[in-house]
Structure formats: C-alpha cells, structure tokens
Amino acid sequence: MVVGDPKIARLLEHPAIWRGRSAAQRAGLPTGFAALDEYLPDGGWPRTGLIEFLVSRFGSGELTLLVPALATLTRAVAARWCVWVAPPLVPFAPALVSCGVVLDRVAVVGTFGTRQDARFRGDPGIWAFEQTLGSGACDAVLGWLRLAKARDIRPRRAAREASAAVLRLSVEPLLAGVRLTILKGRSARRDALDIPWPGS
Numbered sequence: 001m002v003v004g005d006p007k008i009a010r011l012l013e014h015p016a017i018w019r020g021r022s023a024a025q026r027a028g029l030p031t032g033f034a035a036l037d038e039y040l041p042d043g044g045w046p047r048t049g050l051i052e053f054l055v056s057r058f059g060s061g062e063l064t065l066l067v068p069a070l071a072t073l074t075r076a077v078a079a080r081w082c083v084w085v086a087p088p089l090v091p092f093a094p095a096l097v098s099c100g101v102v103l104d105r106v107a108v109v110g111t112f113g114t115r116q117d118a119r120f121r122g123d124p125g126i127w128a129f130e131q132t133l134g135s136g137a138c139d140a141v142l143g144w145l146r147l148a149k150a151r152d153i154r155p156r157r158a159a160r161e162a163s164a165a166v167l168r169l170s171v172e173p174l175l176a177g178v179r180l181t182i183l184k185g186r187s188a189r190r191d192a193l194d195i196p197w198p199g200s
Contacts, residue, residue: 006077032068033195036180040167041187045069049166054183058088058144060171061178064197066142071100073139083132084108085143086125105139 028044031037037044045051045066053062074082082105084091090110093103109128129143168184177196182189 009078029069029072031065032071033065035193036065036195039180039182039187039189039193041182041185046166050164052165052168052184054168054170056172060173061195061197062171063142065171065178065180065195067096067099067101070096070140071102074102074105075100076139079105079139081138082106082140083138083142085129085132085141086110087142087144 027047028037028040028042029047030044031040053065055062070082073079079102082101084106087108087110091106091108096106097103109132125143125145129141129145132138132141165184166186167182170181170183172179172181174194174196177194179192179194181192
C-alpha cells in the first residue's frame with residue numbers, strides 16, 4: 001500500500017469505516033451554495049443516505065441545487081457512477097458540462113415505454129432505483145418517482161430502515177431561486193431559506 005494511493009483514499013472515505021480521530025466530525029459534501037452549507041446539518045449534503053426533495057412539480061430547482069455536488073463527485077480521482085433513474089426529461093449534456101459535470105461518469109436509465117412486469121410492482125423507476133443503489137457502483141443515484149403509491153414504497157423502506165430519508169427538504173420555486181425548508185434531518189432548524197441562483 002502506498003500513502004496517497006487514490007484507491008486507499010477512496011476506501012477510507014467510506015462511512016462504514018470508523019476512524020477514532022474523526023468520529024465527532026460529520027462533514028457533508030459541499031453544495032456549492034455557502035448559505036445552504038450553513039443551513040444543512042452536516043455543513044453540506046449528507047454523504048450517505050437518501051435525500052428527498054418534495055416539489056410541487058419537477059423542475060422546481062432541485063437539480064440546480066445538486067449540480068455543483070454532482071460536478072465534484074464526477075471529477076473525483078476515483079469517481080464512480082452518477083446514475084439518473086427515470087428523469088422527467090432527457091438531461092441536456094452541454095449544460096451539465098458547462099457546470100463541470102464529467103459526462104463519462106454519468107449514466108441515465110430511462111423507463112419510458114417499459115412494459116409492466118410483476119417485479120416492478122407498479123413503477124419500473126422504483127425497481128431501477130433499487131437495483132442501482134444495490135449495485136454499490138455509484139457515488140450518487142438520482143431518482144424521479146412518478147405517481148408512486150404508498151404501498152409501493154413502504155415495503156421497500158421497511159426492509160431497509162424505519163425512515164428512508166436522512167434529509168427531507170421542501171423546495172418551492174422563486175422568481176430567481178428557490179425556498180428550502182428542512183422537513184426532516186438531524187438539524188433542529190425548520191425555518192425557510194431562500195437560495196438565489198448565481199447571477200440573479
């Protein structure tokens with residue numbers, strides 16, 4: 001083993017490895033928005049677990065909030081996959097590249113036209129999301145669930161843990177940004193935070 005080896009560094013970043021000197025620290029993944037980093041419990045996006053965005057409609061700004069972190073993850077030396085499962089629209093590659101996302105580390109799994117199958121239990125996106133998460137080959141998995149019924153989600157959540165999301169945020173679009181409210185997380189904060197988009 002060589003000190004500074006990217007593979008070893010990657011292994012040591014894994015949340016299941018406990019290192020005594022860093023036990024009290026929980027550093028989140030920087031969001032790219034200083035005010036949001038201050039607002040979130042770990043000073044950024046949680047590095048493990050499910051983050052849920054509750055939106056009135058897709059395209060409310062949830063992806064804009066995630067793109068800086070996705071750029072960081074895809075540019076890492078030992079980057080793994082960043083998989084998008086059932087996005088409502090085909091991602092626009094030039095925009096992602098202009099934000100610093102490395103497309104060689106991005107995979108899009110579409111479910112359009114997928115025939116119904118018993119293993120999907122209603123939504124093939126949920127099935128694809130589960131398979132991708134279970135692969136262990138990803139730094140991030142983004143999933144868009146359409147018309148998910150509680151009966152489709154609860155058994156899967158119960159099988160993994162009592163409450164799937166480690167962070168749940170409400171996202172409301174504003175004229176030049178978004179308003180976020182933490183609905184669930186390790187923080188006691190429940191006030192709203194307005195995030196303006198850069199250049200607005």
